[in-house]
Each structure stands twice: as structure tokens, then as C-alpha cells.
Amino acid sequence: MLFLGLLLLLPLLAGTRLLWNCWKLRSLHLPPLVPGFLHLLQHDLPIYLLGLAQKFGPIYRLHLGLQDVVVLNSKRTIEEAMVKKWADFAGRPEPLTYKLVSKNYPDLSLGDYSLLWKAHKKLTRSALLLGMRDSMEPVVEQLTQEFCERMRAQAGTPVAIEEEFSLLTCSIICHLTFGDKIKEDNLVPAYYKCIQAQQVTPEAPFSISGYDIPEGTVIIPNLQGAHLDEMVWERPHEFWPDRFLEPGKNSRALAFGCGARVCLGEPLARLELFVVLTRLLQAFTLLPPGDPLPSLQPLPHCSVILKMQPFQVRLQPRELGAHSLGQSQ
Structure with missing residues (x-):
């Protein structure tokens, strides 16, 4: 009976938390929300996330389980967050699994x-x-x-x-x-x-492209979106390496990320x-x-x-x- 009671309690707690979060965010101008909770089960997640941008725009929210996530799918939005406002978005979430692995010794990649x-x-x-x-x-x-x-x-x-x-x-x-x-x-x-x-760094309101970003929200910069951004690349879906012969084209790629979290091994x-x-x-x-x-x-x-x-x-x-x-x- 105790086990059955716990099983019934978990959905109730999850629903209560979701309603509480919605109530706290009611006054904010948030990015559009993609319905559903099982997005992590989709094949080829970067391509799936980029596909959602066709309907919801280059910046949107979705739920990965109980975690509220904002996805950036264009070069402009990624660089706004990771370069222009790097101090606001240079953090990393610290889930329980990370704390167990790191033993409270933060590393450079996930700290x-x-x-x-x-x-x-x-x-x-x-x-x-x-x-x-x-x-x-x-x-x-x-x-x-x-x-x-x-x-x-x-x-x-x-x-x-x-x-x-x-x-x-x-x-x-x-x-x-x-x-x-x-x-x-x-x-x-x-x-x-x-x-x-x-x-x-002095505290400042969190925002990207005019949308409010609540503190603690996980930001996913979808580099696949930046590299297939039609506002940046001509014929982005074609294998056309000659494009990089043009001076300055290499600087447009974000293969190693950007901002404070750019790859150290670049x-x-x-x-x-x-x-x-x-x-x-x-x-x-x-x-x-x-x-x-x-x-x-x-x-x-x-x-x-x-x-x-x-x-x-x-x-x-x-x-x-x-x-x-x-x-x-």
C-alpha cells in the first residue's frame, strides 16, 4: 500500500510543481512553448529541434521532463546569448548525477x-x-x-x-x-x-531577442541551427566546401561554440x-x-x-x- 501511495503521489507532486512554475512566470514575456514532455526520445535531437523552429521560430521553450528549456536555433540568437550577454548565460546546471560524478570538484566542461x-x-x-x-x-x-x-x-x-x-x-x-x-x-x-x-559582473535582467528568460532556465544553443541558418549561409543544406574559399566565411561557423564556453581545444x-x-x-x-x-x-x-x-x-x-x-x- 505504501508503494502504491508513493506512485500516486509522484504525479501529484509533478503537477503541483508545474502549476507553481506557471504561476510564477505568468507576468513574463516568454518564448513560445512547444507542447509535450518526451522530446528527448526523438531521433537526431539537433535536427528535430531545428525542425521545430520552422513552426515556433528561432527561439522557443520546451519541457524535457520537468526541466524547462529554451532552445536557440539561429546564429543571431546564439551569439546574442553566448557572446553579447555571455556573463548572463555562462553558467551550467548542476543535476544530481553531475554532483555524484564530480564529488563537488567542478571541472571546466560541466562546472x-x-x-x-x-x-x-x-x-x-x-x-x-x-x-x-x-x-x-x-x-x-x-x-x-x-x-x-x-x-x-x-x-x-x-x-x-x-x-x-x-x-x-x-x-x-x-x-x-x-x-x-x-x-x-x-x-x-x-x-x-x-x-x-x-x-x-553586475546583475542584469535575462533576455534574448526580446523574450524574458527566468533565472535557472537551461539554454540549449543548437549549433545545427546556426550552421543551417539561411540568413547566414547560401544553400545551407548542400555540401559545398568551396563556400569557405571566400574571405571571412570561416568566422561565421560556430563549430567550436562561442563566448565563455568556447571549446578550449580549438x-x-x-x-x-x-x-x-x-x-x-x-x-x-x-x-x-x-x-x-x-x-x-x-x-x-x-x-x-x-x-x-x-x-x-x-x-x-x-x-x-x-x-x-x-x-x-
């Missing part, structure tokens, strides 16, 4: 915004940039050369190259994490300088992209394995991350390609 978090971020970024300047570029070059040699051993055969890229990236990160230690004497003064330079990732792609394209011609080109549609699964369908490529060494061309002539 809530604070002066200590900000100082730790500056220290970590400084250490990363210092390591890249002193040693990481030669390491990336060396590991990329080893990667190209492994690919040369598989020349002409279909290769799941995304797995090889993952292995290379993990190797670089492991060297960064467990390799030669960065001298601490160069970082300690910078750390204390970061601590001393902090000032408390400089290293850009270095890897440049070195790996340059060396790979110098050494090989990339060809399809004979089947149709890979599909750009993600695998259907319930996740906040889109996962592309598996694909393979053939890597033809460029000297072999030139030799074959000479024979054909």
Missing part, C-alpha cells in the same frame, strides 16, 4: 560559472597555448607522418578513415596529457594574475586540421571505394550528437597516380 572557474579556464588555455608554441606542432607533425605511413601500407584498399582519424586525435591528446610536463614556473605567476584580475584542433589534411592530400588522392558517395544523412538514434553513417575511402599514393597517368598517355 558552473564562477571566478574560480574563469581563472582555471585562463590557466588551462595559457598552458595549452604555451605547450603548442614550444612542442605540440612538431609532435603533431611526427604523429601525422606516422599516420600517413600506416595509410600508405593500406594503399588501394578501402579504409574506414574516420576510425584512423579518431586514433590519431587520441594519440595527440594522450601525448599532450601524459607527455613532457610543461614547466610550472611559467604558469604560476599567470595563474595568480588571473585570480587577482577578476571582478564580479587552437589544437585547428592545428591538427591544417597539418593532417595538408600532409594527407600531399601524399594521397582520396577516391571512393567504388560504391556511391557516402550519405550525408546521420544515423537515426536518440542523442544530442549526430553520428554520420560509416564510410570508406581508397587512398592512392600520388606518385602511383602520376605513374598511371604517364602510362595512359
